[in-house]
Amino acid sequence: MSRNSSVYFIILWILIQVLVEVNCQMTPFKPSVYCRHTATLIDNKLYILGGWNLNRNVIKEFFYLDVSVPFNTQELSWQDLSNINMVPPHGYAASVKGGPNNDTLFLYGGISTDQTMSLVYTFDSQSIAWSIPKIAGVNTIRKWSLTGIISNDGRMYLWSGKANTGFVNEMLILDTINLNWSKGSIINAPTPRMNYGAILLPDNKIIYIGGGNDDTTTFNPNTLNISKGTALTLNEIYIYDMINDNWDTKVTSGNIPSNRASFSVVLSLDGKRIIIFGGYFTNTGYLDTTLYVLDLANYNWYIPKISGKIPKPRAFHKANVIGKYMVVSFGQGYDKTVESDILLLDISNNEEYIWTTIFDPKMPLPPPSTPPSTSPSPSHSSSSSHNNSDYMACVVVGSSLGGILLSVGSFLIYKWNKNKQKTIHENDNNNDYSQEEKVLPIVRDIDNNEQETIQIDQIPRNESTSNYEPIIIPPPIINKQEIILTPENENTTNHEPIIIPVNDHHGQEIILAPENENTTNHEPIIPVNDHHGQEIILAPENENTTNHEPIRTLQNENTTSNHEPTIPAPAVVNTNNYNYGQEVISTPNNNKISSQIFKDEILQAVKNEIGQNLKNELLQAVKNEIGQNLNNLNITRNNTKQD
Numbered sequence: 001m002s003r004n005s006s007v008y009f010i011i012l013w014i015l016i017q018v019l020v021e022v023n024c025q026m027t028p029f030k031p032s033v034y035c036r037h038t039a040t041l042i043d044n045k046l047y048i049l050g051g052w053n054l055n056r057n058v059i060k061e062f063f064y065l066d067v068s069v070p071f072n073t074q075e076l077s078w079q080d081l082s083n084i085n086m087v088p089p090h091g092y093a094a095s096v097k098g099g100p101n102n103d104t105l106f107l108y109g110g111i112s113t114d115q116t117m118s119l120v121y122t123f124d125s126q127s128i129a130w131s132i133p134k135i136a137g138v139n140t141i142r143k144w145s146l147t148g149i150i151s152n153d154g155r156m157y158l159w160s161g162k163a164n165t166g167f168v169n170e171m172l173i174l175d176t177i178n179l180n181w182s183k184g185s186i187i188n189a190p191t192p193r194m195n196y197g198a199i200l201l202p203d204n205k206i207i208y209i210g211g212g213n214d215d216t217t218t219f220n221p222n223t224l225n226i227s228k229g230t231a232l233t234l235n236e237i238y239i240y241d242m243i244n245d246n247w248d249t250k251v252t253s254g255n256i257p258s259n260r261a262s263f264s265v266v267l268s269l270d271g272k273r274i275i276i277f278g279g280y281f282t283n284t285g286y287l288d289t290t291l292y293v294l295d296l297a298n299y300n301w302y303i304p305k306i307s308g309k310i311p312k313p314r315a316f317h318k319a320n321v322i323g324k325y326m327v328v329s330f331g332q333g334y335d336k337t338v339e340s341d342i343l344l345l346d347i348s349n350n351e352e353y354i355w356t357t358i359f360d361p362k363m364p365l366p367p368p369s370t371p372p373s374t375s376p377s378p379s380h381s382s383s384s385s386h387n388n389s390d391y392m393a394c395v396v397v398g399s400s401l402g403g404i405l406l407s408v409g410s411f412l413i414y415k416w417n418k419n420k421q422k423t424i425h426e427n428d429n430n431n432d433y434s435q436e437e438k439v440l441p442i443v444r445d446i447d448n449n450e451q452e453t454i455q456i457d458q459i460p461r462n463e464s465t466s467n468y469e470p471i472i473i474p475p476p477i478i479n480k481q482e483i484i485l486t487p488e489n490e491n492t493t494n495h496e497p498i499i500i501p502v503n504d505h506h507g508q509e510i511i512l513a514p515e516n517e518n519t520t521n522h523e524p525i526i527p528v529n530d531h532h533g534q535e536i537i538l539a540p541e542n543e544n545t546t547n548h549e550p551i552r553t554l555q556n557e558n559t560t561s562n563h564e565p566t567i568p569a570p571a572v573v574n575t576n577n578y579n580y581g582q583e584v585i586s587t588p589n590n591n592k593i594s595s596q597i598f599k600d601e602i603l604q605a606v607k608n609e610i611g612q613n614l615k616n617e618l619l620q621a622v623k624n625e626i627g628q629n630l631n632n633l634n635i636t637r638n639n640t641k642q643d
Contacts, residue, residue, distance in 0.1 A: 029080040031341065033061055035332040038095035039318035040105050042125045044068035044361075046320060047105060048078075048329060050090045054336070058089040058113060065342070067322050073340040073357045086130040087121050088114035094148035096156045098176030101126075106156055106176050109143045120174070135174070137181030143168055145194035149206050150176070151242055157184070157206060159240070160192045167192035167213055171240070188247040190238040195316075197265035199274055201239075201296070207274065208238040212261035219280035224315050224333050226282050231259040237299065254301035257292045258284045264319030266326050268347060272296055275304075275326060275347065278314040278333070290314075291345075291353070308355030311343050323361055324348035 037051025045064040053059050062085035063078045071077065093110025097103070105123040118132045119142055146161030156174040160167065169192040171184030196211025210232050217229030234257045239248045263279025274294045281288065290313040293304045317331025328343035346354040 028076075029063060029078045031061055031063060031078055031330075033059060033330055034336065035314075035316035035330055036091040037318065037330060038093055038107065039320055039329045040095045040097055041067075041320050041322060042097050042103055042105060045125070046322065046327065046329070047123070047125075049085075049087065049095065049105075049107065050093060050110065051330070052091050052316075058091045058111070060085055060087070060089040062087070067327075067359065068361055070361060071359045073342045073344060073359070076340065076342060081128070084128060084130065088112050088117045090114075090117060092144035094146055094158060094161075096148045096150035096176070098150050098154045098156060099124075100154075100177050102154070104176070106148075106174065108148060108156070108158060108174065109146070109161070111144050133179050135179045135181055137175075138183055140172060140181055141165075141168075143172075147196065147198040149198055149200050151200070151204065153177075155242070157240070157242065159189075159198070159206075159208065160194070160196070162194045167194065184240070184242075185245045185247070188249070189240075190236075190247075190249070191232070193232060193261075195261040196232075197263055197276060197279075199265045199267050201267070202271045204242045206240045206242065207265075208240065209236075209265065209276075210234050210260055210263065210279070217261075217280075219315075221332060224278075224280040224313050226259075226280055231261040231280065231282055233259050234301075237294070250299050252294065252299045252301055254295075255292070255303055256301050258282045258288055262315040264317060264328065266319050266321045266347075268293075268350065269321070269324065270350065273350070275345075275353075277319060277326070277328060277345075278317060278331060280315045304350075305352045306355065307352060310355055311339060314343075321347075323359075323363055325356075325359060327359075 031048065032053045033048060033051040034054050035052050038047075038049045040047045040049075044067050046067055047062070047064045049062050051059060051061075060082060061080075062082050063080045065071075065076060065078055087107060090110040090112035094108045096106050098106050099122070103125045105125065107121040107123070109119065110117075119140065120133060120135060121130060122133050123130050141163050143158070143161035143163045146158055149157045151157065154175065154177040156176055158172040158174065160169060162168065169186055169189060171186055171189070173182045173184055174180075175182070190208060191213060193211035193213045197209045199207050201207060212229075212231045214229040214231075217226060217231065219226045235252050237250050237252060239250060240246075241248070257276065258281045260279035260281035263281075264277050266275050267273075268275060273296055276292050276294070278290050289303055291304065291306060292301055294301050312334050314328065314331030314333045317328055319326055319328045321327070324346055326345040326347050328345070330341050340357070344356050344359055346356055
C-alpha cells in the first residue's frame with residue numbers, strides 16, 4: 001500500500017493546487033489599509049503598498065488586484081504578497097512604474113516608525129522580489145505627501161512635499177534606468193506644498209494643482225469639509241515642461257472647484273481634459289461636488305454629466321486609468337463595511353461618465369464624432385449585461401469544477417484509508433491466528449450409523465502455504481472408509497479441491513498425492529480400483545500443457561511421495577450440496593500471495609465502488625452547486641437590469 005498511498009497523496013496535492021487557482025474557492029484576502037497608500041499599475045496588476053488602517057497606524061501590507069479579467073467591486077479578489085514585502089510600515093510615500101524594462105515599482109520617501117527605512121525601494125514584478133538600489137548623483141533627503149510622475153524616458157519627477165525641515169521647494173529627478181539623482185529648475189515654480197494633484201500630459205508636461213501648505217489644517221473625517229485652516233486654490237494650474245526644464249502658470253475659469261487637497265487627478269482617454277475626484281475641501285456654503293473636469297483647450301472647469309450610484313467623497317486615495325475606467329482605490333471618508341474599497345468610473349464617453357461596479361478589461365472603441373445620447377445606448381447596455389453574464393458563468397464553472405475535484409480527492413483518500421484499515425485488520429487477525437493453538441476434528445466414518453471423532457491439538461501451520469481453496473472430502477460409498485491426508489508441497493499455492501473417497505477391498509482407494517514442486521492450481525488426482533478394471537488418475541497439468549485428458553495407469557503405479565501428514569486448518573462441515581455428508585477443510589491466507597492479484601482485486605473493488613456511488617454523489621453535488629450558482633446568476637442579472 002506504500003506505493004498506492006504515495007499516488008493518492010500526489011493526486012490530492014494536485015487537486016489542492018488546482019483549487020487554489022480557482023479564485024471562487026479561495027478564502028479571500030481582506031486588506032486592512034484605509035488611506036495614504038500607493039497604487040501602481042504594472043502589467044495588468046494594480047499593486048497596493050503601505051498606508052494607514054482605520055486606527056491610523058501605518059501598515060506593511062502589499063497586495064495586488066488582477067485587472068486583466070472582469071471583476072465586480074463587491075467581490076474583489078486581492079492577491080496578498082505581504083509575506084515577501086521588505087518595506088517597513090509606512091504612509092504618504094510616492095511610487096511609479098519604471099526601470100529598463102518598465103516593469104519595476106519604484107517607491108520613494110514616506111513616513112515610517114522604522115528609522116532604518118531606506119529612501120528608495122524597488123520591486124521587480126517579474127522575479128517578485130524587493131531590493132534597495134544604490135543610486136548615485138546629488139544628495140537627497142526624505143520627503144512625503146508628494147506625487148511621483150514618470151516620464152516616457154524613465155525619469156521620476158518629485159516636486160515639493162514636506163520634510164523634517166518643513167515644505168521643500170525643489171524638483172527632484174530620479175533616473176530609474178541609470179539609477180542617478182538630479183534636480184530640475186524651480187524658477188517660477190509655485191508655492192511649496194503637499195497633498196497636491198499632478199498628472200503627465202501627452203506633450204511631456206506635468207500639471208500641478210491645488211494642495212495645502214498649512215500644518216494646522218483639520219477636516220471632518222465624514223464630510224471632508226475643512227474645519228480649521230485652509231487649502232490652496234484651483235483657479236490656477238502650474239505646468240512644468242520636462243523637455244525645456246521650465247515652469248508656466250495658467251488661470252482657470254468656469255465652475256472652479258473650491259480649495260482642496262488630497263484629491264486625485266487622471267487624464268481623459270482622449271488626452272484633452274483632466275478629471276479630479278474627492279479630497280478634503282473648503283466649505284463654500286453652496287452645493288459642491290466631488291467630480292470636476294478641466295478642459296485643457298481653454299482651461300475651463302465644468303461639472304460632467306454623471307449617472308450610476310454616486311459614491312461618498314474620499315480623500316488620501318489613489319486613482320489610476322485602467323482600460324476605460326478611472327479606478328479609485330481606498331481613501332478616507334467611506335464606510336468599509338458598506339462601500340467597496342474600489343470605485344469604478346466609466347470615462348469612455350466624455351458626454352456622460354458612469355459610476356459602475358462591473359469592470360470590463362476590454363478597451364473602448366474611439367469616441368464617436370457626434371455626441372451620443374444622454375442615456376446609455378442599447379448596445380452599451382447589452383455589452384454590460386453580456387460581460388456580467390460571462391463573469392457569472394466563470395464563477396459557476398469554477399465553483400462546479402472545484403466541487404467535483406474536491407469530491408474526487410476526498411473519495412480517493414476515503415478509499416485509501418478504508419483499504420489500509422482493512423489490510424491492517426486482516427494482518428492482525430492472521431498474526432493472532434498463527435499464535436493460537438488450532439483444533440481440527442477428524443471424522444472417521446466407522447459404519448453407516450456410527451462416527452468416531454478424534455481431536456488433534458496444536459497443529460502447526462505449514463509455513464509456506466496459505467490461501468488454499470477448500471479440500472472437499474465426500475463420504476464413503478461402502479461400509480468402511482479411511483481418509484489419508486498427505487502434506488501439501490512447500491512450493492504450491494491456490495490448490496483446487498481434492499476429492500477423496502476411500503477403500504475397503506470392495507470400493508475405491510483415493511490417495512492425496514503431494515503436488516509437484518513445479519505446478520500450481522492442480523486438478524484432483526483420483527486413482528480408481530475395484531479389482532475388475534483399471535486405475536484412472538487425473539494427472540496434474542504439465543508446465544507446457546493445459547486441459548489434459550485423464551491418463552490411465554496401473555494400480556500399483558507410484559503417484560505419491562513420502563511426506564508426513566500436515567493438517568493446515570480447522571474443518572468446516574457442509575451438508576447442503578449433496579445427499580450425503582461432506583467435510584470441507586479450509587486453510588489460512590498466504591502471506592506470499594501474488595502482488596498482481598492483490599492489486600487487481602483492489603482495483604476491481606475501487607472500480608465497482610466508483611462505478612455507481614461516485615457517479616451518484618458527483619452528479620448530485622454538481623446539480624446542487626450549479627442550481628445554486630444559476631440562482632445567484634439570475635439574481636445578479638436582475639440586479640444589473642435594475643441598475
